[in-house]
Amino acid sequence: MTADSSVCLIPAGSARVELRVVNSRFIGSAAPAATVENAKAFIAAVRAEMPDATHHVYAYVIGHGSSTIKGMSDDGEPAGTAGRPVLSVVQGSGLGDVVVVVTRYFGGTRLGIGGLVHAYGDAAKATLAALPRTEKIARRSLRVTIPYAAYEPVQRLVVVHRGTITHTEFAADVALDLSVPEAHVTALIDALRDVTKGRMTVTTMVLR
Structure with missing residues (x-):
């Protein structure tokens, strides 16, 4: 069954069948x-775990929609x-950011x-059926400059708005790089404007 295309699903863990x-x-x-490098590292780990297998067939899909x-x-x-x-099978599952390796031990019969x-x-179907899933939350990166007095608030x-501070710079003011769920961006900016009494700027806003 193909998942709703409006929802971006990703693995919430791993599975083996x-x-x-x-x-x-x-x-x-x-x-x-989440990256090709992640996928290749997992493939290499499976190979290392079962070095005597006959084949390690794999497939991966990184991203969603037209940007995979x-x-x-x-x-x-x-x-x-x-x-x-x-x-x-992977493409039909509706999952993105996923890698599947099917390891074969040849049993003597073609x-x-x-x-x-x-x-x-x-x-592949059985493995993905056992794989836990979660929704991928779209996030936005913000760079916000605020007065020192507003730093703790x-x-x-x-x-509160489920964001994270990924980088902080202390200069004349404090510059914060934030990663915020898309659904919380507008409310967070409004709250920041209130707590700083308008003394804040959003210098970058990049979707990712």
Whole structure:
């Protein structure tokens, strides 16, 4: 089932599922991956954990919608029989920022093209079905400059509005880099304006 396209879903944890097809073992592993580097690190970790496996087929989707980065590998299986079916399952799941590795231990019986496609696809489906999910919250980065006297009240307001202070600079005034859930941005700016009596500026506002 494909998730509602208006909701950005990401893994809330990891999952591992094992299927047996004829005499082969297919071990699916999935995890969050906010970047390609995260995905590659997870793939390398699975390889290191099971170095004696026959294949480590993988697929990942970073981001959501039109801004996704995709990757896959058949890892020695016949072209199109492994990585592509796994990627198809991942794309159909509605998840972003996710990596799936399907590890195969060959059991001595060849499955054929169709058998491989089904086995890898089924392993990916079972793994994603076991994967906990959460909604990805859109956040906005703000740089706010405030008087020193407002520093402590502003810290409290940021927490109330579920934001975080990612960087602080102390100069003539205090400059704060904030990461704030999109839904809280307007209310937070209004609250900052009130607590500083208008003596604040928002110098940058970048979506991420």
